Amino acid sequence: MIKNDLFLKALRGETVERPPVWMMRQAGRYLPDFMKLKEKYDFFTRCRTPELATEITVMPIHQVGTDAAILFSDILVVPQAMGVTIEMKPDVGPWLPTPIRSEKAVNQVVVPNVYEELGYVYEAIKMTKEALNDEVPLIGFAGSPWTILCYLIQGQGSKNFDKAKAFCYTEPKAAHLLLQKITDTTIAYLKGKVEAGVDALQVFDSWGGMLSPVDYQEFSWKYIQQIIDALKDEVPVIAFGKGCWFALDEMSKSGAAALGVDWTCSPQNARYLSGGKITLQGNFDPSRLLSPPKVIKKMVHEMIDAFGKDKYIANLGHGILPNIPVENAQAFVDAVKEYKA
Numbered sequence: 478m479i480k481n482d483l484f485l486k487a488l489r490g491e492t493v494e495r496p497p498v499w500m501m502r503q504a505g506r507y508l509p510d511f512m513k514l515k516e517k518y519d520f521f522t523r524c525r526t527p528e529l530a531t532e533i534t535v536m537p538i539h540q541v542g543t544d545a546a547i548l549f550s551d552i553l554v555v556p557q558a559m560g561v562t563i564e565m566k567p568d569v570g571p572w573l574p575t576p577i578r579s580e581k582a583v584n585q586v587v588v589p590n591v592y593e594e595l596g597y598v599y600e601a602i603k604m605t606k607e608a609l610n611d612e613v614p615l616i617g618f619a620g621s622p623w624t625i626l627c628y629l630i631q632g633q634g635s636k637n638f639d640k641a642k643a644f645c646y647t648e649p650k651a652a653h654l655l656l657q658k659i660t661d662t663t664i665a666y667l668k669g670k671v672e673a674g675v676d677a678l679q680v681f682d683s684w685g686g687m688l689s690p691v692d693y694q695e696f697s698w699k700y701i702q703q704i705i706d707a708l709k710d711e712v713p714v715i716a717f718g719k720g721c722w723f724a725l726d727e728m729s730k731s732g733a734a735a736l737g738v739d740w741t742c743s744p745q746n747a748r749y750l751s752g753g754k755i756t757l758q759g760n761f762d763p764s765r766l767l768s769p770p771k772v773i774k775k776m777v778h779e780m781i782d783a784f785g786k787d788k789y790i791a792n793l794g795h796g797i798l799p800n801i802p803v804e805n806a807q808a809f810v811d812a813v814k815e816y817k818a
C-alpha cells in the first residue's frame with residue numbers, strides 16, 4: 478500500500494481532502510543537486526544508470542515534497558531503442574545526426590525487444606520503487622508517437638516542426654508506418670514499466686497542438702488511443718496534449734483516467750470541453766512560477782477553486798523552467814497542500 482495515495486485517489490475520481498500535486502519535469506534543472514550531477518555525467522548517462530536515475534527521481538520528493546514521483550528518463554530513449562541515433566547537445570537539446578526523411582529510412586527503423594534495449598529503465602524503476610519505500614506513487618511515461626516522430630524527422634527541436642509536417646503530408650504512407658512502429662514499441666515499453674512497478678502512466682503529446690484538429694486525429698490521437706486501450710486496464714493513464722484543448726471532448730471518452738491541460742485553456746473551459754466528469758491535471762503557467770511566492774500561492778488557490786478540489790491534480794501547464802527559484806517551486810507545492818475548500 479502506498480502511504481500518500483492522494484494522486485491515485487484523484488485518478489480514480491474519489492473525494493480527497495485536498496488535491497494532489499506534482500510538476501511536469503520536476504526532476505530537473507531548477508534543482509541545485511541536479512545541476513551538480515549534470516556537471517559529472519552527460520544526459521543519457523544519467524538516464525542509463527539506474528542509481529543516478531533513482532537519485533534524481535527522488536530529489537523533488539525530498540526537496541519540494543510533491544505527492545508523486547516521475548521517473549527521471551526521457552521520451553527519446555524509445556526511438557534510441559528503435560535503432561535511431563539521438564544525442565542531447567548542450568544549448569541545442571535533442572539532435573539527430575541523420576534525421577529520417579524517406580520511406581527507406583522508415584523501413585530501417587526496428588521494433589525492438591524492449592527488455593533487451595530498455596532494461597536499464599526497468600532497473601531504474603525497481604530501484605526507485607525501493608528508494609521511495611511506498612511513500613508516494615511512481616509515474617512512468619512515454620512520448621506520444623506524433624511527438625516522437627516530430628524529433629525523428631525534424632532532427633531537432635523546432636518552433637513549428639515544419640519538416641515533420643511536410644513529411645506527413647507528402648509521404649503519408651511512410652509517416653503512418655513510422656507512427657505504428659513507434660506505437661507498437663511504446664505499448665511494449667509501457668507494459669514493461671507496469672511490470673517493473675510504476676503506479677500510473679502519462680503520455681506526453683508535447684507537440685500535438687501543432688496540428689489542426691483534423692490532422693491531430695489522423696497523425697496523433699489515433700495512436701495515443703491504441704496506447705490507452707492497451708494499458709488502461711493495468712494502471713491509470715494520463716493523456717497530456719499541449720495545445721490540444723480542441724480534442725478534450727474525444728479524449729474524455731478514451732478510457733484515460735485523467736487529461737492534462739495547458740495554461741492557455743481556462744479551468745472552466747477545460748471542464749466544459751471534457752464533459753465535467755473526468756479528472757483533469759494542470760495548468761499553472763510555468764512562467765508564473767517567476768512571480769513572488771505570495772502571488773504564486775494566491776493564484777494556485779484561485780486555480781484550485783476554478784477546477785474544483787475533486788477529480789483534479791494540481792500541476793503546471795507544461796514542464797518547469799530551469800530558471801525557477803526552488804523557493805518558488807516550493808511555494809507552488811505548499812500552496813496546494815495548504816488549500817482549504
Ligand code: CP3
Binds near residue numbers: 553
Ligand atoms: O518530468 C520529469 O521530471 C521526468 C523527466 C523527464 C525528462 N524529459 C528529463 C529531461 C521527462 C518526463 C521528459 C519528457 C520529455 N523529453 C518531453 C515531453 C515533456 C515536455 O516537456 O514536453 C520532451 C519533448 C522531451 C525531449 C527533450 N529532452 C527536450 C526537448 C529536452 C530539453 C533540451 C534542453 O536542453 O532544453 C530534453 C532534455 C531533458 N529531459 C532535460 C531533462 C531534465 C534537460 C537536459 C539535461 O538535464 O541535461
